[in-house]
Amino acid sequence: MGVFKRLKNACFFVFLEVRYKKTKLQNFLLFQKDRSMYNVLLYYNFSPVEDPEHFIIRHKAQCRDLGLKGRIYVSEEGLNGTVAGTFEATEAYKELVRGLKGFEDTEFKEDECDTVPFARLIVKIRPEIVSIRSPFPLDPKEGGRHLSPAKWRQVLESDDDFVIIDLRNNYESKVGHFEGAILPDVENFYDFPQWLDDVDIPKEKKVLMYCTGGIRCEKFSVLMKKKGWNDVNQLHGGILNYGKQEGGKYFRGKCFVFDDRLVVPVNPNDEEPISTCEITGKPADTYINCANMECNKLFVCSEEGAIQMEGCCSEECKAHPFKRPFDLENSFAPFRRWYEYFGKEFKEKA
């Protein structure tokens, strides 16, 4: 074999080798790109927590050790939390919760994400893990019939005479809800008992109710039964579980969540926004907090609207001295504390 031919062959193999390595590298990068880095958990369990004061100190330290962020409400009636971290951390956390006496059967809703959608870790005591402020006790054991996502869909497709109540706040149902649901115009969950007294739902009607992850139904279904409705049904695991198990059929728009993502998709076959940008009037389903620190209003805003108003809800807010510096990347997430945007002089001014 001539020198030239050997050289040519060698070059060919080097070329093959490089190409092979490049493909492997590309696949690796693609794999990394496809795979979300983090996991978000959402859960609740109405099971007694003895000595919540003591519990939160230990629990917070354990969460911190796992590198988790999020918020956990602790009360004598149970736990309600949403935390995020690496898959290893969330797996360890699930084990930790299920290792607590009375929490062995805790169900977790899970979602992958590319960044941790919380700024901090908050573990705190609340009088209730979901606040309905009822004047009489509501025991979730006396609640409605839990419908699995499949059963819920069957009822929606049946000829039954029913009403569907969206148990979330007005700004949540605005960007997404089940077709035909009643969307109460309330700003807080604890406004629902009053709403129920004012609304006219016949006692013999079949009632279907849903919320994000199921916890609000656990209390409201008890209230409705105590007030005389007999056929009370609640979506087990809420919209998030329904989206995962039934592909979100009959759900229109997106689901509001209380973390940095603000909205998450539910129905991959229907991702059309059902709401409009408050600035441009065009279809949009993304939320923004007004950039004026003294306003912070949560409103539906498109990217175009955000750029136009520099993240503000009005011209007044746009001209306000406490307006946060505009940054499109970080605008579509809940606002942080003032020191994330301003120096010490802000506190003196404010």
Ligand SMILES: [Zn+2]
């Ligand atoms: Zn504003």
